[in-house]
Amino acid sequence: MSRLIDIDPVPELRRRIANELSAAFDLSKPIRYSRSPGRLDVMGGIADYTGSLVCEMPLACAAAVGLQPRADRSVQIVSFNLLDDHRPFTLVVDLDSLDQSNETLQKAFGESGRKWAGYIAGCLTMLHRDGLIDLHEPSMRGLNLALLSTVPLGAGVSSSAAIEVATMMNLVEHFSLRDRLDAMKIGAMCQRVENEIVGAPCGIMDQVTSAAGRAGSLLRLVCQPHELKEPLTLPDSIRVVGINSNVKHSVGGGEYGKTRCAAFMGHKMILEQMRKFGAEAGRELIADPMRGYLANLDPDDYKRFFRVVLPETILGKSFIEQFESTIDKATRVNPDVTYSVQAATDHHVLEARRVREFVRHLEEAKLACDPKARKLSLDKSGHLMYASHKSYGDNAHLGAVECDCIVDLVRANESGGLCGAKITGGGSGGTVAVLCDESTLADETLDRVMLEYAKRTDKSASLIAGTSDGGWWAGTELA
Numbered sequence: 001m002s003r004l005i006d007i008d009p010v011p012e013l014r015r016r017i018a019n020e021l022s023a024a025f026d027l028s029k030p031i032r033y034s035r036s037p038g039r040l041d042v043m044g045g046i047a048d049y050t051g052s053l054v055c056e057m058p059l060a061c062a063a064a065v066g067l068q069p070r071a072d073r074s075v076q077i078v079s080f081n082l083l084d085d086h087r088p089f090t091l092v093v094d095l096d097s098l099d100q101s102n103e104t105l106q107k108a109f110g111e112s113g114r115k116w117a118g119y120i121a122g123c124l125t126m127l128h129r130d131g132l133i134d135l136h137e138p139s140m141r142g143l144n145l146a147l148l149s150t151v152p153l154g155a156g157v158s159s160s161a162a163i164e165v166a167t168m169m170n171l172v173e174h175f176s177l178r179d180r181l182d183a184m185k186i187g188a189m190c191q192r193v194e195n196e197i198v199g200a201p202c203g204i205m206d207q208v209t210s211a212a213g214r215a216g217s218l219l220r221l222v223c224q225p226h227e228l229k230e231p232l233t234l235p236d237s238i239r240v241v242g243i244n245s246n247v248k249h250s251v252g253g254g255e256y257g258k259t260r261c262a263a264f265m266g267h268k269m270i271l272e273q274m275r276k277f278g279a280e281a282g283r284e285l286i287a288d289p290m291r292g293y294l295a296n297l298d299p300d301d302y303k304r305f306f307r308v309v310l311p312e313t314i315l316g317k318s319f320i321e322q323f324e325s326t327i328d329k330a331t332r333v334n335p336d337v338t339y340s341v342q343a344a345t346d347h348h349v350l351e352a353r354r355v356r357e358f359v360r361h362l363e364e365a366k367l368a369c370d371p372k373a374r375k376l377s378l379d380k381s382g383h384l385m386y387a388s389h390k391s392y393g394d395n396a397h398l399g400a401v402e403c404d405c406i407v408d409l410v411r412a413n414e415s416g417g418l419c420g421a422k423i424t425g426g427g428s429g430g431t432v433a434v435l436c437d438e439s440t441l442a443d444e445t446l447d448r449v450m451l452e453y454a455k456r457t458d459k460s461a462s463l464i465a466g467t468s469d470g471g472w473w474a475g476t477e478l479a
Contacts (some may be wrong), residue, residue: 007466009064010035013148014479016080017066024076024144025068030478032174036165036471037062038151039158039209039219040242040464041424042433043355043388046256046396048203048223049330050263051293052352055220055232055359056205057240058213060466063149063162065120067170070142075124077117080148088113091121095135095142098125106199115198119160120145122197123167126189132177143174154248156423156430157464160198161206164190169211169471183212183472184226201257201330206425213470220359224293235365235374238419239438242464243450245402247429256426257331259344259396264326265319265333266345267294270306272323277305292327294345295352302349310342340397347395351388358384382420382435386411389422389432398427402457406432409449416445431464 010033017025025031037058044054070076073095082089091114098105098121105125109118128135145167151159168186172178187208194200194207204226213219217231218240234240271288278285290296297306317335325333333339358381365377389407393399403423410421410432417437424433436442450461468474 007150013064034170034476047351048205050348051224051295055218056209061150063166065166066146074142091117122193156425158206161210165210165471173476187211242431244462261331262339262344264328343395385420385422400429417442
């Protein structure tokens with residue numbers, strides 16, 4: 001059992017560059033440093049890619065990047081995390097090589113020991129594609145980039161988004177582009193790095209939280225495609241923390257992609273049913289009433305009119321023959337895969353409502369003067385988290401028995417200052433978000449939960465706590 005609280009990687013990165021990379025970096029000249037945090041998915045999770053409201057907490061743990069220009073046209077990337085793991089930790093690429101097709105770049109960075117560098121080098125590709133820099137300009141010089149991250153890898157708290165945003169923020173300042181971009185655009189470009197260069201079909205909430213999150217508040221984002229709302233401050237003496245199950249999670253995993261694809265298959269089938277209803281009523285349906293997002297479908301209408309037309313499962317080949325394709329650019333229907341369309345659509349349509357109600361109950365708790373009314377609202381928020389967690393396993397097929405164990409333990413210890421819990425982000429392991437009191441009692445209860453988890457699973461849990469500003473607000477520093 002361990003605690004990960006308020007770990008700032010920048011001072012350590014600065015020290016290690018000076019002590020270990022003096023041959024690559026000119027220590028007599030300034031080095032630009034940036035940092036961007038991981039995020040704790042409190043509610044919304046995978047429903048970001050179907051347009052839901054999501055609620056995310058920027059964490060204290062963060063990725064830090066040091067940048068210094070080179071005299072040639074090479075980009076040298078160093079990861080201290082990989083160095084510490086005794087794995088290949090340096091990659092050198094040419095600037096011109098970063099202007100290639102997605103397929104070519106995914107293949108290049110998909111080679112053994114190179115994928116990690118795609119999150120960093122891909123930021124240069126995006127800046128070039130958006131016309132903000134020209135990789136082929138003869139005067140363009142290369143870069144030395146060094147990475148150190150305190151965001152746990154594979155824990156479902158967006159270690160990759162933290163790396164992308166820290167890199168992008170550093171490049172934005174290096175190329176003097178801040179007046180041409182904002183936090184939302186940076187988040188969107190970083191999502192494209194993950195989708196197009198790395199090949200992971202993530203939504204946008206991770207990158208936007210890492211860029212635009214404010215310490216101590218839940219970032220609220222309507223993912224259509226990215227409408228930022230006012231941050232949500234939690235009720236007094238209430239916080240969210242994460243318990244890392246130490247079961248590795250990956251957005252690039254097969255179940256995540258299958259569930260995402262199945263949800264968009266459900267969207268296509270529902271739209272076709274809407275067209276049939278329109279034709280029967282003598283009205284041609286031209287535009288999508290859902291505006292491209294399942295989150296805009298009323299859950300009651302879904303259960304009454306559309307759920308019945310969705311198959312529990314469908315072979316990809318059969319879907320392609322009937323409907324050709326989905327609107328999702330990040331996934332492709334595999335003709336040989338069987339998709340659980342109804343269950344995936346259930347999760348996404350109903351999750352969007354759960355998030356809206358979660359926010360409403362938290363806001364009621366903030367305003368409540370009566371302690372009983374406050375507790376009732378907090379209990380309702382917590383129960384919505386439990387419902388989200390159950391749907392992750394039953395409908396999205398992204399659960400994990402270890403995370404179920406943590407959630408069950410939280411539920412059994414609510415009298416110790418705990419309110420609710422759910423699996424986070426892409427699921428299939430990773431971290432459980434816990435809504436709880438900010439008190440010594442809650443701290444002691446969390447310790448008991450993690451100790452009991454270790455007894456039941458033979459796995460050690462770690463607490464992820466603390467919060468910090470996103471990369472846009474943290475900015476960069478020359479030192």
